[in-house]
Amino acid sequence: MKNLFKLFAMFIVFSSVAFAQEDEGEETEIKEITIIHAGTLLAVAGNDPVQEKSIIIEDGKIKSVKDGYIDNDGTEDAEFTIIDMSDKFVMAGMMDMHVHLASGSGNSADYAIKGVINSYKTLMAGFTTVRDLGASDDTIFKLRKAINDGDVIGPRIYAAGNIIGVGGRTNGKECNGIESCRKTTRDMIRGGADWIKIYSSCSGSQLCSNEDGSPMFFDDEITAITEVAKKYNIKVAAHSHPRDSALQVLKYGVKSIEHGSFINEDAMDTMIADDVYYVPTVSVMDMLEEVVEKGEVSEEMLIHDQSFLDNNPPKIFEAYKRGVKIATGTDAGVVPHGKNYREVERFVELGIPNSDALKMTTVNAADLLDKSDEIGTIEVGKKADIIAIDGNPLETIEDIRNVVFVMKEGTVYKD
Ligand SMILES: [Zn+2]
Structure with missing residues (x-):
């Protein structure tokens, strides 16, 4: 009986250590943010494309689209992955x-x-x-x-x-x-x-x-x-x-x-x-x-x-x-x-x-x-379904055969 109590006490000690570690982990939770540098961006098909934009992606969704190429969006405790598509045509999946x-x-x-x-x-x-x-x-x-x-x-x-x-x-x-x-x-x-x-x-x-x-x-x-x-x-x-x-x-x-x-x-x-x-x-x-x-x-x-x-x-x-x-x-x-x-x-x-x-x-x-x-579009709040193409399908439609990058809901499947 005494030994059993000892074991139980040990369990309590071990589990509180685990919780402490977990608590510690939560305090320093690192956000994973992906930033695509888009050379030409067709955010909404039917509208005109724009040049040199950064698409910021978090939790599978488009968080923001910013002018120029940025390496972070100012979010603290975040790890940034940069995807360089500066010489590509970027559009929605x-x-x-x-x-x-x-x-x-x-x-x-x-x-x-x-x-x-x-x-x-x-x-x-x-x-x-x-x-x-x-x-x-x-x-x-x-x-x-x-x-x-x-x-x-x-x-x-x-x-x-x-x-x-x-x-x-x-x-x-x-x-x-x-x-x-x-x-x-x-x-x-x-x-x-x-x-x-x-x-x-x-x-x-x-x-x-x-x-x-x-x-x-x-x-x-x-x-x-x-x-x-x-x-x-x-x-x-x-x-x-x-x-x-x-x-x-x-x-x-x-x-x-x-x-x-x-x-x-x-x-x-x-x-x-x-x-x-x-x-x-x-x-x-x-x-x-x-x-x-x-x-x-x-x-x-x-x-x-x-x-x-x-x-x-x-x-x-x-x-x-x-x-x-x-x-x-x-x-x-x-x-x-x-x-x-x-x-x-x-x-x-x-x-x-x-x-x-x-x-x-x-x-x-x-x-x-x-x-x-x-x-359907690359706009704030949408799922990050994004593709990149070699060429410009607005000029030469056959360029849509040259898909070199595919992201679906924030996950890269082709790069
Ligand atoms: Zn059919």
């Missing part, structure tokens, strides 16, 4: 609003491996945030968590999970009649979906995906999906190629039209009035051009693909001139991952000015996600 990181052929194990590889490629290309619009199972939600936890290197993910369709599509979640549409939508949201993705027309690789193609859902089915999503404050993205499927879904409050290959002026005007985004996935034209050039598909398919090539690019430029809000989305998964810059390049090829194309992959994407208060 880019965003891709239409990717499929963890899907395709195979099973869950394949999706997981592909997901890890594709996430890495995407972040290294300077894309710090993505919206994943369609996966084959729940792997994408687990990938999202692994990235958030810091176990996997990749962009911040907003994920839809499985696409909701009318059935028959592999791994698609079914919506057939009001009850099943409600149930499936609730299931997806409970399972972790940040967005709901619906298949309101057939796939672009099918002949039924033409200008006069029929919408897939009945009105009450679309209503069921959008009403459930609204209850949970979740937004709906609608895959749509034919003219009428866009017109249909726009009646029920979707937030974005994906592809929108044959949207007409009525659809565009509704999108402007209702603040609906257009994510035209024009990068897919890279693939279609290759298909048509090789000519290894049926005559019918060649005509089909050619109609997309002839129609879509001018349609996107028309929507831009009309004032439809556009965000970049490549459909990576259909086209290669890590080449997400192609969408921005394609926009410029259409005639959209470089500064607006860069806005579509930063400011507009944040707005589409309803995260403008957190990401």
Whole structure:
């Protein structure tokens, strides 16, 4: 008993020493502050760039932006890390609003491996945030968590999970009649979906995906999906190629039209009035051009693909001139991952000015996600998602291929 008391007394002594050390540690807590010296800074895409600025970063967020190159911002008890980007073009991390990181052929194990590889490629290309619009199972939600936890290197993910369709599509979640549409939508949201993705027309690789193609859902089915999503404050993205499927879904409050290959002026005007985004996935034209050039598909398919090539690019430029809000989305998964810059390049090829194309992959994407208060620009209080580029994409858009530095939420992933 006496020995036991002795042990207890020793424990008390040891633990009070530990506390004292901890207390001492707290008194001299060192703040870690990173300062990026930005030669050219495009703080807000769409505005003019500025020269020779210091971006001060603490706790993953932008603390301040100061004139000239400073080595400390006057904070006491702080350790400063200086990152010299004085000969670089610095801007906010880019965003891709239409990717499929963890899907395709195979099973869950394949999706997981592909997901890890594709996430890495995407972040290294300077894309710090993505919206994943369609996966084959729940792997994408687990990938999202692994990235958030810091176990996997990749962009911040907003994920839809499985696409909701009318059935028959592999791994698609079914919506057939009001009850099943409600149930499936609730299931997806409970399972972790940040967005709901619906298949309101057939796939672009099918002949039924033409200008006069029929919408897939009945009105009450679309209503069921959008009403459930609204209850949970979740937004709906609608895959749509034919003219009428866009017109249909726009009646029920979707937030974005994906592809929108044959949207007409009525659809565009509704999108402007209702603040609906257009994510035209024009990068897919890279693939279609290759298909048509090789000519290894049926005559019918060649005509089909050619109609997309002839129609879509001018349609996107028309929507831009009309004032439809556009965000970049490549459909990576259909086209290669890590080449997400192609969408921005394609926009410029259409005639959209470089500064607006860069806005579509930063400011507009944040707005589409309803995260403008957190990401999309280099401003005080925003998450420190910052990239540096060799060259000047405001002059030569292809320079966005030369991403030499990537920071996501204050952590450097590429330097
Ligand atoms: Zn897609």
